[in-house]
Amino acid sequence: MKKVSIIYWSGTGNTEEMANLIAKGAQENGSEVKLIPVGNAKIEDVVNSDILLLGSPSMGSEIIEENEMEPFVESIKDSVKDKTVGLFGSYDWGDGEWMRNWVERMGSHGANIFEEGCIVNLFPEGEEANKCVDYGRRIAE
Numbered sequence: 735m736k737k738v739s740i741i742y743w744s745g746t747g748n749t750e751e752m753a754n755l756i757a758k759g760a761q762e763n764g765s766e767v768k769l770i771p772v773g774n775a776k777i778e779d780v781v782n783s784d785i786l787l788l789g790s791p792s793m794g795s796e797i798i799e800e801n802e803m804e805p806f807v808e809s810i811k812d813s814v815k816d817k818t819v820g821l822f823g824s825y826d827w828g829d830g831e832w833m834r835n836w837v838e839r840m841g842s843h844g845a846n847i848f849e850e851g852c853i854v855n856l857f858p859e860g861e862e863a864n865k866c867v868d869y870g871r872r873i874a875e
């Protein structure tokens with residue numbers, strides 16, 4: 735059974751809903767899933783996972799959330815080498831630049847990024863919700 739840690743930050747619930755949907759997909763594949771708001775996350779949640787998912791909306795000007803997610807991501811940079819990492823998050827008016835930069839950054843730490851991340855405009859509904867479940871299902875295969 736694969737251990738999946740899903741660590742996320744969400745201000746208004748959109749990225750949180752993505753986390754729940756991704757968890758559902760991974761659980762359908764028989765994985766043991768831990769859903770953890772980044773404020774409660776520990777380095778062990780990263781080290782002990784087979785698959786790591788990190789979620790943050792696009793904030794500031796095309797950056798991940800600065801107060802909690804940014805320092806957490808920096809703190810785990812030596813623990814993601816060769817690990818399968820999925821990145822996800824919600825955005826509004828941008829074109830996904832924050833996700834492209836985040837994918838590149840995690841790749842530079844040696845992580846194996848799954849499919850360039852999963853992004854949704856605002857709240858995941860309909861096909862966008864299915865896309866999240868599917869991302870969780872496939873990353874845990």
Ligand SMILES: Cc1cc2nc3c(=O)[nH]c(=O)nc-3n(C[C@H](O)[C@H](O)[C@H](O)COP(=O)(O)O)c2cc1C
Pocket residue numbers: 743744745746747748749750791792793794795796797824825826827828829830855856857
């Ligand atoms: C302070 C702030 C900065 C934001 N900056 C961006 C941005 O640069 N690009 C973008 O596409 N959306 C931006 N957004 C929109 C959020 O990414 C969007 O509302 C997202 O759905 C929020 O997700 P959440 O509900 O998980 O917090 C910003 C929102 C806030 C509150």
